[in-house]
Amino acid sequence: MxxxxxxxxxxxxxxxxxxxxxxxxxxxxxxxxxxxxxxxxxxCPQGAPIAPDSAIGVEPSRLGDAEAVALADVVGTENVLVDRAERLGRAGGLSYLDLLRRRDPASGIAVPDAVVLPADPEQVQRVVDVCAEYDVGVVPFGGGTSVVGGVTALRGDKKAVIALDLDRLDQLVSVDRVSRIAVLQAGMRTPDVEQRLAEHGLTLGHVPQSFERATIGGFAATRSAGQESSGYGRFEDMVTGVRLATPSGEWRLGVAPASAAGPDLRQLAVGSEGTLGVFTEVAVRVRELxxxxxxxxxxxxxxxxxxxxxxxxxxxxxxxxxxxxxxxxxxxxxxxxxxxxxxxxxxxxxxxxxxxxxxxxxxxxxxxxxxxxxxxxxxxxxxxxxxxxxxxxxxxxxxxFAGPRQRDALLDMGVCVETLETAAYWSNIGPLYERVSDALRSALHRPLVLCHISHAYETGASLYFTVLAARDERDPAGQWERAKQAASEAITVEGLGTISHHHAVGIDHKPYLTEEIGEIGASVLAAAKRAVDPKGILNPGKLVP
Amino acid sequence: MxxxxxxxxxxxxxxxxxxxxxxxxxxxxxxxxxxxxxxxxxxCPQGAPIAPDSAIGVEPSRLGDAEAVALADVVGTENVLVDRAERLGRAGGLSYLDLLRRRDPASGIAVPDAVVLPADPEQVQRVVDVCAEYDVGVVPFGGGTSVVGGVTALRGDKKAVIALDLDRLDQLVSVDRVSRIAVLQAGMRTPDVEQRLAEHGLTLGHVPQSFERATIGGFAATRSAGQESSGYGRFEDMVTGVRLATPSGEWRLGVAPASAAGPDLRQLAVGSEGTLGVFTEVAVRVRELxxxxxxxxxxxxxxxxxxxxxxxxxxxxxxxxxxxxxxxxxxxxxxxxxxxxxxxxxxxxxxxxxxxxxxxxxxxxxxxxxxxxxxxxxxxxxxxxxxxxxxxxxxxxxxxFAGPRQRDALLDMGVCVETLETAAYWSNIGPLYERVSDALRSALHRPLVLCHISHAYETGASLYFTVLAARDERDPAGQWERAKQAASEAITVEGLGTISHHHAVGIDHKPYLTEEIGEIGASVLAAAKRAVDPKGILNPGKLVP
Structure with a gap:
């Protein structure tokens, strides 16, 4: 069988x-x-077609000449892209709201002022240094698969913001067969990782639905969890070492599989969503294929x-x-x-x-x-x-991996389609399931609400909801925003679950983070950010309450 | 068999x-x-006998009357102890240097100005509030088994310092059989934990050598690892939730087994060694006996x-x-x-x-x-x-559990006896073993250096060294300090291993921490501390570089 x-x-x-x-x-x-x-x-209403790129309103780049020259000095002129298509290609991730914005010429989508493509960790550090010097915002960009606004090109209080695209950091740096550790550059995509590791008879075993596009740096930035997490663990369980470029210089962590040398700062870096530094290399535990x-x-x-x-x-x-x-x-x-x-x-x-x-x-x-x-x-x-x-x-x-690929087809049909996820201890799983389902059913007209558990632990599990409903053409974004708010409140108000099990915080979950980590937690995050990034150039407006 | x-x-x-x-x-x-x-x-030289308590030089308490009254208001007069024996009983942990100091009437041992014994988490919070108001240092005190100076009663820049003894926080707060989570008060000692859990058919499975005396709060503060860590994990792997008393108020973390809601701040609290807050309750994963x-x-x-x-x-x-x-x-x-x-x-x-x-x-x-x-x-x-x-x-x-019990007998015999530990990735285990052994053999005359691995991981292992040598009676403390320094440099200089796998940082490992976590890591720790404890009353002089 x-x-x-x-x-x-x-x-x-x-x-x-x-x-x-x-x-x-x-x-x-x-x-x-x-x-x-x-x-x-x-x-469902007749869905809006995807607007041609040329129809979408994109502001001219605000990147100044001095900044552009300084960045080109680091990465070469050919790797500082300011044309409309390249900028639009890094204007946000893959949430339903992101997809809606791409269909609406007047959506006012946030577009980076330039795309910068460094070649290696040293160049990433120098790009960050230039941006710190010129007070330019930096949005680290990997696979662009964030569904929580994690790569939206917000400028914050900066006059310009760049998408720091890690696409060229695609090298398998080293394989330590004895320790079963591979050092991967942050821009590597999972298929490449698996292909390169398979040559050594090894596997990473990290297979999220975004497997095809998402990058190692993105996994580290977001505490990703894959479909094989029960066997291989979450991404943060795989990380043994990290290398980040920060406005305070390079930061490296991880000399041992476990340590009592103070708090585990790797677990502070992992999940920091580009606000504390740009991952350039990640050392991961690998296993025999x-x-x-x-x-x-x-x-x-x-x-x-x-x-x-x-x-x-x-x-x-x-x-x-x-x-x-x-x-x-x-x-x-x-x-x-x-x-x-x-x-x-x-x-x-x-x-x-x-x-x-x-x-x-x-x-x-x-x-x-x-x-x-x-x-x-x-x-x-x-x-x-x-x-x-x-x-x-x-x-x-x-x-x-089909789910994300079907979404444009569903939008074409006039369907509102999105997912959301949480996790809780086992004794809360029943009530959490009921409350989130009820919240979604109350907020939407005749929705289809599907749910699964794909990550189970000794003490609890994740809940992953897929929601489909006929799109409200009068206010398509508001329709989902209200449903999402209802679900998020059901998750967080009584501390029943976490606002995200593996999608991360980005912009969308930021209003709920303080409820989860407390005012003290929020102030600790803010303090850590100030220490590393005093000007606040790194991923403005994300994560940190 | x-x-x-x-x-x-x-x-x-x-x-x-x-x-x-x-x-x-x-x-x-x-x-x-x-x-x-x-x-x-x-x-070996004739060992010095243990000095009678009465012979050891202890300064009069510097705790002011107003502070003493305010503390007594919280915990009752009978739980603010200023007599010599009680204070001396919380004057440090169980390192070789601690033991030497207790044998030397003129050692100038650091003694807390008072011992305060709150009854519950609320009282701990109020004690911390009083100390913040009066700018009094707070050393959280559990089993007193630190071997790195973690509970040494340093005053820092405070006029007085108290030992906040968690002995009365000895309750099993709750058992969630469905989620397999027990909430334990921080002063519980492991035998009590196991006894109370056994009534439910459950076990924690945390069995460090300090099992008999050490407390739940201490395990959380230090990222403890027990002899059964291969099966049950390190203590930080068991922690699902924490409750801390801080100068900024109570801090609770942990609503799900895993989360992508930003960095895992539980892993910042765990290992913070009393510098970011006083653990009052810890929720832990338990298993069937x-x-x-x-x-x-x-x-x-x-x-x-x-x-x-x-x-x-x-x-x-x-x-x-x-x-x-x-x-x-x-x-x-x-x-x-x-x-x-x-x-x-x-x-x-x-x-x-x-x-x-x-x-x-x-x-x-x-x-x-x-x-x-x-x-x-x-x-x-x-x-x-x-x-x-x-x-x-x-x-x-x-x-x-016999090791620590034999140490006084060995000191009586004139033996210098201490342990130290580290961990590394597998490909570094061989060189690390050689270099630490060599460093100890070079620094001491004819020592006996024993080593074991008791914690193994997919990517590496711990190394635990026991060192015995004839005591140098001219400079017994300096003899060990030089050996320890040589070993610590062997561990850290080339990033070969971590300065501690499970003993923590305290005072002894502080000089080596920045090498391990970087200047950025050190500044992040300092920033987190300032955010939570702006006056720096919590465990002065420990951990934070």
């Missing part, structure tokens, strides 16, 4: 999805999906039972490397949209086996997980979970 | 060693050990081969919950001092099996570790390790 892959197939799995603009543009929704969605969320992998899926009756099972697996050390539980609606949508499954027959079969409200649990096992899997499967059977075999697991695997 | 214990025996294991002053005082060295030590380090445990030992030929094996176990996910590798000299001393082992016969047997330079590897397995152990043992056999059965493991288990 289950599918076992050879080593090079595994490498291929992670690599073949390498992103191309053509690939991203090519995704359309199949007619079946369009019909089904219409039944669920009702009629597993010899095999196995994906499979189970159906469990109901969300509550599903979360209980995942909790038991986490607390007994039996999590699969990929562990992903969909709620009833997300399972329903997966069944409805699957081209492969005979959905009606499957539903009938599950009902006959006592599963009225199926929740899909996808498990992916890497390497020699035989004993662990056997025990996990025993536990699953004991609570009536039905093994659906390898096909649904493989279906998920094939589509694991 | 191997010994399997029932649940209540395991709880008993951790509990029976509950510390009493009588227990600590009762430890003497057996004549065999005295003879053996004499052969190894040569003749394992149903069984199994201890065993192996002999491996040579340190290099031993470290390679431990590295392979760590990188293949096969570490035992307790994994401890002694070098040749530490193994030799264990064999020489063991009352149980027929040492000569054992050495002969090992030599016949090809082990000329035995290194002892103790493994302790908790719960259902059958599959993991089987694979680990296969790996050990493949490199010629000899299974010594359960007896040496049990011997280690019985003596696991």
């Amino acid at each position: 289950c599918h076992t892959l050879a080593v090079n197939e595994i490498a291929d799995h992670r690599l073949r999805a390498a992103w191309t603009p053509e690939g991203a543009a090519a995704v359309h929704l199949v007619p079946k999906a369009v019909r089904w969605l219409g039944q669920r969320i009702g009629p 597993p010899e095999k992998e196995r994906f499979e899926a189970f159906a469990i009756d109901g969300w509550e039972r599903g979360t209980t099972i995942v909790r038991h697996l986490a607390q007994r050390g039996l999590l699969a490397d990929v562990t992903r539980l969909s709620d009833v609606d997300e399972t329903d949508s997966a069944l409805a949209l699957s081209a492969n499954w005979k959905t009606t027959a499957l539903r009938r079969y599950l009902r006959a086996r006592g599963i009225a409200e199926p929740c899909l649990l996808v498990l992916g096992w890497y390497g020699n997980a035989k004993a662990r899997r056997a025990e996990a499967v025993r536990g699953l059977r004991a609570v009536g979970a039905i093994n659906l075999g390898g096909a649904p697991g493989r279906t998920w695997l094939r589509g694991r | 191997c010994h399997t214990l029932a649940v209540n025996e395991i709880a008993d294991h951790r509990l029976r060693a509950a510390w009493t002053p009588e227990g600590a005082a009762a430890v003497h060295l057996v004549p065999k050990a005295v003879r053996w030590l004499g052969q190894r380090i040569g003749p 394992p149903e069984k445990e199994r201890f065993e030992a192996f002999a491996i030929d040579g340190w290099e081969r031993g470290t390679t094996i431990v590295r392979h176990l760590a990188q293949r996910g096969l570490l035992a919950d307790v994994t401890r590798l002694s070098d040749v000299d530490e193994t030799d001393s264990a064999l020489a001092l063991s009352a149980n082992w027929k040492t000569t016969a054992l050495r002969r047997y090992l030599r016949a099996r090809g082990i000329a330079e035995p290194c002892l590897l103790v493994l302790g397995w908790y719960g259902n570790a059958k599959a993991r152990r089987a694979e680990a043992v296969r790996g050990l056999r493949a490199v010629g390790a000899i299974n010594l059965g359960g007896a040496p493991g049990r011997t280690w288990l019985r003596g696991r």
Whole structure:
């Protein structure tokens, strides 16, 4: 039933999805999906087409001549880009609001005054030095996949702001096979990382949905978590050392796997979202490429039972490397949209086996997980979970990076589509799920709210919501902003969960951060920033309350 | 061969060693050990006796009347102690230099001006508020087991300093069985923690050598690591939430198992050594008490081969919950001092099996570790390790807390005895071991230098050195200070390792911290401190460069 892959197939799995603009543009929704969605969320307005770049209002660059010359001195004239298309290409990330802005010629999108492309860590430091000297804002730019406004080109109180694009920092600096540490330049994208590491028989194992575009520096800046986090850990668990360019000079951290030499400042740098420095190199723990992998899926009756099972697996050390539980609606949508499954027959079969409200649990096992899997499967059977075999697991695997690619197609259809995520301790997971779902359903007309757990821990889990609704053409941005606010308040007001499990803070979550870390936490962040970046040139307006 | 214990025996294991002053005082060295030590380090001077408390010079308390009244208003007159014995009882920790000072009436030992014993977190906050108002220094005092000067009663620029003793904060606040989280007051000692959790079938699994005396707040303040860290993680891995009293008010952190809401400020609080706040409560991840445990030992030929094996176990996910590798000299001393082992016969047997330079590897397995152990043992056999059965493991288990208890006896004998520790990435472990050993051997006359690895990670390990030498009676403190400086420079100068893996910074490691975290790291720590504690009343002179 289950599918076992050879080593090079595994490498291929992670690599073949390498992103191309053509690939991203090519995704359309199949007619079946369009019909089904219409039944669920009702009629949608005719969506606005993507405005041609030439239609979008872009202010002239405010970068002064002296600054431009000083930057060109560091990186070469050809790597200081001030033309409209290049600047527009780094004007924000991939949130629904970002996408809306790109469709509206009058949206007043914030565009950097220049794009600067340094070649190496030394040049990044010198670019930061120049910007500090001329009081120019610096937005570090990697894959541009932020969905919280993390790379929006805010000027703050600066007269100009640059996008410091790390695209040329794409080198695997070193591999220490004995220590199992690789030093990666910050602009490396994950497919390249996996390809280069595979040559050494190694893997990083960081596979977020943004895998195809996102960069090592971005993962470090945002405390990213990947789909394989149960097995490989969150990105911050992988980081052993960091190198940052800051207005106070280079900052390097990390001489040992663990230390009691004061607070762990690596964990202050990681998650600092470009406000404390620009990551130029990150040393990460790597692992041997597993010899095999196995994906499979189970159906469990109901969300509550599903979360209980995942909790038991986490607390007994039996999590699969990929562990992903969909709620009833997300399972329903997966069944409805699957081209492969005979959905009606499957539903009938599950009902006959006592599963009225199926929740899909996808498990992916890497390497020699035989004993662990056997025990996990025993536990699953004991609570009536039905093994659906390898096909649904493989279906998920094939589509694991598809979500972001479908969003333009959905916007074209007039759909409001966005995701949001949080995490909480297990005893809060039930109430948090209810409150966020209720908040979204109250704030939107007839929305489809899907949820899954993709990151489970001994003490709690993440909740990842996907929301689809007919777009309100009178106020498309306000429609989502109100829904997001309702959900964010449901998460934070009683300290039920964190405002972000892995999307980070950026601009969108900033209003909720102080509630979570306290006035003291906010003042500590601000103090750290002042110490490193006294003029406040680094990523103005992000993160720091 | 191997010994399997029932649940209540395991709880008993951790509990029976509950510390009493009588227990600590009762430890003497057996004549065999005295003879053996004499052969190894040569003749020792007649040790100075412990000076009676009455002989030690103690300044009168400088706490003003107004401050004393304000503190008594908070905690009651009976909990503001200014008498000599109480103050002297909180005058520093348990380093060799601390012990020397207690033997020297003229040592000028730093003694707090008062001991204040609040009853709960609210009182701690109010005590901190009073001290901020009157500009009085605050040294948080838990078990008093610091070996780096972390609880030395330095006044800094304050006119007075109090020891804020957390002894009365000894409550298990709550147990969340679903989330597997317990909230513990900061003054709880580990035996009490384990006893209270065992009533719920749970365990914390934090077992440092200071287990009997050290407190939850102290573990959090110092990023402690226990003997079972391979299975249960370091203390910072267990912390889910913290509550601190600070001059800026109460600070609470931790709403989810993982978060991308900015840097992980829990990891800034943990390890702050009382300089950013006083821990009053710590929420920790707990686990089910394992149903069984199994201890065993192996002999491996040579340190290099031993470290390679431990590295392979760590990188293949096969570490035992307790994994401890002694070098040749530490193994030799264990064999020489063991009352149980027929040492000569054992050495002969090992030599016949090809082990000329035995290194002892103790493994302790908790719960259902059958599959993991089987694979680990296969790996050990493949490199010629000899299974010594359960007896040496049990011997280690019985003596696991004995080290600190023997130190007074060794000082009585005229021995200079101290430990120091570091950690590094695997490819640095060999050079680090050599350089620290060489530094200690060069700085001391005919020392005995023993080393073990007790904390292994995928990317590296700790090194824990025990040093014994004949005391230089002309300058006993200077003798050790010079050796410590040589070792610390060997560790830090080329960034080979961290200045501390789990002992923390305190006063002793402060000169080496900036080398490790950089000028920027030092300025970030200082800025965070100023933000939270603008007058600098918290633990003056510690940690922050």
